[in-house]
Amino acid sequence: MQSGIILALAGFCFATLVFAATPSSSTLNPVNGSSATWAGSGIAGATTDETTCVDGTDCDVYTVTLTGSPANYKGLVLAISISHQVSLNDYDLYVHKGGLTGPVIASSTNGIPETSEAVVIDPTVSGTGVYTVHVVDSNVAPGDPYSGVAAITTPPADSPAHGTAPTYANYQSPPGLGDSSGEPSIGANFNSGRIMTQAVFDTLQVTFNTNTSPATATWLLKDGPNTNITTLDPILFTDSHTGRTIVSQLFGTTSLSAFTDNDGETYTVSQGGGIASGVDHETVGGGPFRLCTADQLLVTPVPCAQLAVRGPLSQYPHAVYYASQDIGDAEMALSQDGGLTYEEAHPMYTLVDCGGLHGHIKVSSSGIVYVPNKSCGSTQGLIVSMDNGLTFAVQPVTGSTPNSSDPSIGIGSKGRVYFGYVAGDGHPHITVSDDQGRSWHNDLDVGVPFSIRNTVFPEVVAGDNDRASFFFLGTPSAGAGTGADTGPAPFDGVWHGYIATTYNGGRTWFTVDATPSDPVQLGVICTQGTTCPNGTRNLLDFNDITVDKVGRVFTAYTDGCITAACIAKGNNPTASHTRLDNDQATKATIIRQSTGLGLFKSQDSTRLQP
Amino acid sequence: MRRAVLPAILLLSAAPLAAARQTVSQILGLRLGMSYDQAHSRLKEIGQFKSEDEGQQVWILSHDQRYQYAIVGFDRSRHVRYITVLARPEGRPVSYSDVGDLANATRSGGPGNLRYTWKAHDEIGGFEYFVIAKGKNLRYLDRFAVKRLEVENETEDRDLEAHP
Numbered sequence: 154m155q156s157g158i159i160l161a162l163a164g165f166c167f168a169t170l171v172f173a174a175t176p177s178s179s180t181l182n183p184v185n186g187s188s189a190t191w192a193g194s195g196i197a198g199a200t201t202d203e204t205t206c207v208d209g210t211d212c213d214v215y216t217v218t219l220t221g222s223p224a225n226y227k228g229l230v231l232a233i234s235i236s237h238q239v240s241l242n243d244y245d246l247y248v249h250k251g252g253l254t255g256p257v258i259a260s261s262t263n264g265i266p267e268t269s270e271a272v273v274i275d276p277t278v279s280g281t282g283v284y285t286v287h288v289v290d291s292n293v294a295p296g297d298p299y300s301g302v303a304a305i306t307t308p309p310a311d312s313p314a315h316g317t318a319p320t321y322a323n324y325q326s327p328p329g330l331g332d333s334s335g336e337p338s339i340g341a342n343f344n345s346g347r348i349m350t351q352a353v354f355d356t357l358q359v360t361f362n363t364n365t366s367p368a369t370a371t372w373l374l375k376d377g378p379n380t381n382i383t384t385l386d387p388i389l390f391t392d393s394h395t396g397r398t399i400v401s402q403l404f405g406t407t408s409l410s411a412f413t414d415n416d417g418e419t420y421t422v423s424q425g426g427g428i429a430s431g432v433d434h435e436t437v438g439g440g441p442f443r444l445c446t447a448d449q450l451l452v453t454p455v456p457c458a459q460l461a462v463r464g465p466l467s468q469y470p471h472a473v474y475y476a477s478q479d480i481g482d483a484e485m486a487l488s489q490d491g492g493l494t495y496e497e498a499h500p501m502y503t504l505v506d507c508g509g510l511h512g513h514i515k516v517s518s519s520g521i522v523y524v525p526n527k528s529c530g531s532t533q534g535l536i537v538s539m540d541n542g543l544t545f546a547v548q549p550v551t552g553s554t555p556n557s558s559d560p561s562i563g564i565g566s567k568g569r570v571y572f573g574y575v576a577g578d579g580h581p582h583i584t585v586s587d588d589q590g591r592s593w594h595n596d597l598d599v600g601v602p603f604s605i606r607n608t609v610f611p612e613v614v615a616g617d618n619d620r621a622s623f624f625f626l627g628t629p630s631a632g633a634g635t636g637a638d639t640g641p642a643p644f645d646g647v648w649h650g651y652i653a654t655t656y657n658g659g660r661t662w663f664t665v666d667a668t669p670s671d672p673v674q675l676g677v678i679c680t681q682g683t684t685c686p687n688g689t690r691n692l693l694d695f696n697d698i699t700v701d702k703v704g705r706v707f708t709a710y711t712d713g714c715i716t717a718a719c720i721a722k723g724n725n726p727t728a729s730h731t732r733l734d735n736d737q738a739t740k741a742t743i744i745r746q747s748t749g750l751g752l753f754k755s756q757d758s759t760r761l762q763p
Numbered sequence: 764m765r766r767a768v769l770p771a772i773l774l775l776s777a778a779p780l781a782a783a784r785q786t787v788s789q790i791l792g793l794r795l796g797m798s799y800d801q802a803h804s805r806l807k808e809i810g811q812f813k814s815e816d817e818g819q820q821v822w823i824l825s826h827d828q829r830y831q832y833a834i835v836g837f838d839r840s841r842h843v844r845y846i847t848v849l850a851r852p853e854g855r856p857v858s859y860s861d862v863g864d865l866a867n868a869t870r871s872g873g874p875g876n877l878r879y880t881w882k883a884h885d886e887i888g889g890f891e892y893f894v895i896a897k898g899k900n901l902r903y904l905d906r907f908a909v910k911r912l913e914v915e916n917e918t919e920d921r922d923l924e925a926h927p
Contacts, residue, residue, distance in 0.1 A: 480895065480908040481819070481834035481847025497872035500897075503849060503906075504834045508816035528816065543875075682817050683839070 178216035183225035188304035195298030198290035201519040202568030211290040219281040226276035237299040240266035243291040256592030262618040318663040319749030331741025335693030339709035340391020343702040351389035367763040375417025390437040426475040427486025427495030438514025439473040463541035478509040512559035528555035535590040548590030557680040563615030573611040585659035599653035607634030612698040616752025638677040643731035648674040672723030674713040676732030704751020799841035845910035856903035
């Protein structure tokens with residue numbers, strides 16, 4: 154029955170084809186200048202992403218067929234673009250190889266006030282044959298039809314990331330707060346403007362005073378009533394739009410959890426989680442429920458009604474999910490009342506599919522639930538639920554290789570998934586999917602500008618569909634930087650926190666050393682869990698990243714090197730940089746973006762100030 | 764749903780159900796608390812190693828008509844901490860009542876996501892253990908697991924700290 158829901162919902166776009174474009178198709182030849190045009194239907198509508206459109210109602214289909222063989226297109230590309238007149242309207246462009254169920258190999262999802270979308274496809278890589286152009290009304294009022302052009306042309310010149318790279322400032326928690334701060338989480342409350350962070354026992358409310366420049370930070374301890382007693386795994390999740398922060402501590406076969414709607418001033422103790430025997434690596438996340446749009450409801454009322462059963466049961470409008478490794482599998486439970494109670498957990502996957510430990514839950518604007526995993530067979534993986542956590546699919550992240558750090562994802566406002574991970578060779582990579590993990594593109598090593606050879610704790614956040622930031626700890630030192638440090642000589646390396654940011658959908662990235670004068674750790678950062686020897690795992694398992702209402706990026710990390718002596722060694726290239734030189738500290742620290750463009754284009758006119 | 768329901772019922776009726784109920788801390792000859800070497804010796808008899816993740820091993824079962832995979836977790840002292848078996852699709856179905864006395868089990872979830880859980884005591888090893896049987900089907904399980912309780916330094920105690 155559940156699989157029926159998924160198939161029916163997927164069929165919104167893929168089965169009920171109404172070819173409203175005029176003409177509906179064209180054939181292009183491997184000749185520079187071969188081209189075709191078409192006119193959109195002019196239908197109006199609004200969607201959250203491609204998965205929520207109904208063809209013939211709020212999206213169009215146009216088919217391009219390339220003749221010949223891929224080799225015939227050497228030195229040529231397929232350029233597809235659409236344009237419209239009214240800058241208050243927003244169309245998006247997706248190109249699938251084959252039919253609409255084929256992979257999305259290119260997309261353009263600019264927002265208002267842009268009046269055009271364009272993609273370039275290399276047929277020598279993607280092949281010839283059928284390409285399906287899907288034009289989606291993101292937010293289109295009546296009376297503004299688009300026009301489309303598909304042409305064989307010469308490739309545009311490569312363009313590196315242009316513009317100015319962001320800058321960042323570090324804010325260390327005051328003495329006595331955040332002193333034991335392994336594996337921190339961070340969230341931004343869009344309503345209050347405050348930042349919430351938690352690591353081990355301390356839940357901290359952080360307010361930045363922007364009346365001064367650089368801004369100053371006020372840190373206040375705001376522990377939950379039941380989350381400062383014992384911990385196996387601490388987690389904090391803030392739903393930025395509702396302002397609710399959930400704090401949780403893994404506690405044997407359950408978790409101790411509470412939530413606050415006022416940044417920790419008061420809490421409500423909750424059930425904790427929905428897993429009878431959840432044992433490790435808990436994560437909490439949330440966002441919109443996956444519910445049908447009015448157009449979808451008209452087309453497929455039965456599966457929509459089945460989805461609605463897993464919709465909100467209280468005044469709280471968003472879904473909350475709790476997941477953890479269990480006995481031989483990993484499970485997720487839905488809360489339909491804002492994290493107060495949870496259903497019986499549903500299996501996401503077993504250890505036959507992927508490693509038991511997983512990264513953190515993220516939810517798209519259309520309610521698709523994602524959990525990344527560092528090892529699903531020969532690649533990293535993405536677990537996907539299209540029905541509010543009822544059933545799950547494991548999507549391999551093609552092109553990736555497994556590693557020991559949990560990957561992380563950021564989801565753009567229109568559903569683009571940015572998957573940040575540590576490759577098998579220790580390099581920091583990020584790759585992009587526009588079809589819920591079914592295919593991946595633009596897999597890049599963003600550590601190249603700093604020759605990063607060892608990486609841990611990849612953390613990703615996205616804003617607009619084309620904008621994302623990727624935080625990781627890295628070192629240019631080669632060798633076993635994430636092992637148990639049992640070799641004849643201890644690992645020598647200086648770790649810094651780096652943030653890579655894209656403003657063009659992952660095609661290019663600015664990578665910045667966000668801790669340039671203050672190393673995060675000297676020596677090894679062991680990522681082998683409880684088998685790590687003492688003195689190698691002070692940072693525990695992860696860091697975190699978030700974005701505030703204006704698009705400013707914040708990260709939370711644990712600083713293992715905080716004394717003047719340790720910092721001086723880290724800044725001296727000829728000094729020793731092993732774990733014996735490190736402080737083994739666990740100090741809560743936040744990186745705050747100072748300047749540059751944020752992750753929301755709508756805020757670009759107000760430049761970020763330090 | 765399952766094609767082999769009738770033959771399975773016949774087979775089940777011939778099985779010594781009472782005996783099965785008494786031996787849930789042992790699955791396919793694997794026992795909770797068994798040493799790593801002993802467990803590996805048994806696992807090699809019944810299957811092939813597939814993968815390992817943080818002290819948890821997946822084995823493909825070669826000949827068992829009921830279960831396709833065994834997942835075995837080891838504690839820090841390299842003794843069996845938990846055993847999970849996954850039902851073989853289209854294999855001989857195992858009903859929940861085959862693996863224990865459900866009268867004392869907690870039933871939770873429902874159609875599509877049913878589970879029975881209970882605690883038991885291993886008389887030989889002298890320890891408590893947790894039993895979980897779950898599946899989508901209301902009668903037949905998809906997964907069956909036993910997990911030793913109160914094991915020191917088990918894998919999940921990864922970040923254990925107590926407030927001073």
